[in-house]
Amino acid sequence: MKKNILYAVLLLLVVFAVPQILSDFGTNLTTEIFIMAMFAMSLGLIMGYAGLDSLGHAAFFGIGAYSVALIGKFVTNTYLIIIIAVAIAGLIAFITGAVFIRTSKFYFLMITLAFSQLIFTLLWQMKDLTGGADGMSVSAIMNLGFGDIFDPQTMYYVMGIIFVAVFILLRLFVESPAGKITKGVMENEGRMAALGYDVRVYKLLAFTLSGALAGFAGSLYSFYNVFVSPELSAWLFSGQVMIMVIVGGVGTLLGPAIGAGVFIFLQNFISTYTERWPLILGAILIFLVLIGKGGIIQWLKLGVTMIFKSRPKNNKVSSTIQPEKEEIIS
C-alpha cells in the first residue's frame, strides 16, 4: 500500500513537472502519451500477467473511440458516454475472449489479429454510420463537472491524473488475490487447475478487464483527438501497441507505459524529418531483437544494479531477468 502511495506521488510529480519543462507542443504530445500509455498498460496486463499475447488489441481501442463518437451525438454527459463506451468494449471483450482463450498461443495471436482487422473492415465499410474511410469527427466535448474542456493545458492535467489513477488501480488488481491467481495461471496452468481454480475464468477476467481498459483509453482518445478513423482498429496499430509493451518490458506495469512514451516520441520526432517512419521503425525493431536484452524496464534495472552493485554480481542480475524470457519461450 505504501508503495502505491509512493508511486502515485512520484507519477503526479512527473505529471505536474512536464508542462514546466516542455513546450506547449511537448505537453500536448505528452497528453497523447498518457492515453497511449493506458492503452499499452491494458495490453501489458494480459501479456505480462495472463500470458495472452494479443495482436488485436486495437479492436477494443477503436470500439471505445467510435462509441464516443457515435453516442456523443445523442448524449452530452461525459461520464455517461465514457461508461457506455467502456461497457461496450468490455462486453465485446468478454464475448470474444470466451472463444479466444480456449485456443493455444499461436492461435491466440492470429485470431486476435483477425478480430482487429474485422473491426477495421466493419468501420471502413459501414459508411452510413461511421463515415467509412474518411472517419468521423467527434461532436461530444469533455465535461467532467467543471466546464467544457477545450484548452490543451486542462486536457493535459485531466489525462495525466486519469493515467496515474489507472496505473494505481491496475497495481491494486495485480496485487489482489484474483491478480495473483491470474499470474499463477500464466506461470503454471496445470498446477493452478490442480489446485482447484477454474483457469479459464481468470484468463477471461483479465481479458475482459483489459478490453474494457483499452476501450476506456480509446474513448479518451476520441475526446482528445476530436476525430476518429478506422485505422484506430487496424491490426498495424495493434502491432504497434504490442511493440510498446515489448519494448517497454513485458511483465511490468510501468514498462508498457514507458514503451508508449518512447514510441510516440520517436514517431513524432522521426516523422518530422522523413516519411520513412515505418522503415525506420522496422529497422529499430529488428535491431532490438538482435541485441535482445528484454525491454527498457529491464535495461533500467540492469543499469541500476550495475551502478549500485558493481561487483561481479552482473550474472545474477541477468539471471533474474532471464526467467521472464524463459517463460516466453515455453
Add this chain to the structure above:
Amino acid sequence: MDIILVQLITGIAYGMLYFMIAAGLTIILGVMNVVNLSHGALFMLGSYLAFTFINNGINFWFALLLSAISVGIFGIILEKVLIKRVYGKVLEQVLLTFGLMLVIADSVKWIWGTEMQTIPAPAMLDMSIPIGDMAFPVFRLFVVFVGCLLAVLLWYLEAKTRIGAIIRAGVDDRAMVGSLGINVGAVFTGVFIFGAALAGLSGVLGGPLLGMYTGMDSEILVTSLIVVVIGGLGSWKGSFIGALIIGVLEIFGKVWFPSLSMLIVFLIMMVILIIRPQGLFGREVA
C-alpha cells in the same frame, strides 16, 4: 444459374491463391514454430518484382520463375541472418517479423510508389471462355490449376519422399528428429525458402487477379492467417479446405452482402473454433 457458377469458380480461384500463400505460412508454422508476419510482404515483393521484370520486356513465365527464385533467395538471407535467432521465442518472432514486414512493405512503397498497379495476364491465357452467356477469364482457371498442382506436389512430397517424412516427423517431435542425426537447421532453412518462394510465386499469380496496392501485404496476411487458423496449424490439407471456404465465401459475400463479407468470414472462423479449437485438421497440441 450461370452467374452463380461464375462466382463459384471465381471463388475457387481466389481460394487457390489463398491456399498457395497459406500453405507456405502453415508449413513454416508447423515445422519451425514461427509466425511469419512478413509473409504477406514477401507476397507483395513477388508481385512487384514480376511487375518490373515484365515491364522490362521479360515474358510472364520467365518473370514468374525469376520472382519466385528472387524471393526464395531473399528468404535464405532472412532465415540465416535473422529468423534463426528467434526460434522458440514467440514474442521476439512477432517483433522481428513485424519489423521485417514494415521494412519490406515501406521499401516497396518507396521504390514502386503508392499508385495501384497490375500485372497483365500472359498472352496465352489473356482471353475468356463463355460460361452460359457470361465471359469468364481463362487466367482464373489457370490459377485453380496451379493450386491443384501444388496440392498434388505437397501430397507427393509429404507421403512419398524422405524429405516429407522428415518434415512430418519434425512437426511431431523436433528434438527426436535432431537426435536421429538429421540436420534440423538445414531442414528449417529449406522449409523457409520453400515458403518464401511460394509466397513470391503466388504474388505473381495474384498480380493479374487482385492488383497491387499499398496495404495489400497486410490484407493478404490476415486472410491467409484466417485460412491457417481454420485449417489447423501446420496442416496444408487444412489450409486447402480453409482457403476454398474463405475464397468462395468471400466472393459470394462480396456480391450478396458487400459490407458484411469480412464479418461472415470471421463468424465462420469463430464457429469452427468453438467446435474445434485446434482447427479442422489440427491436432491437439499444447
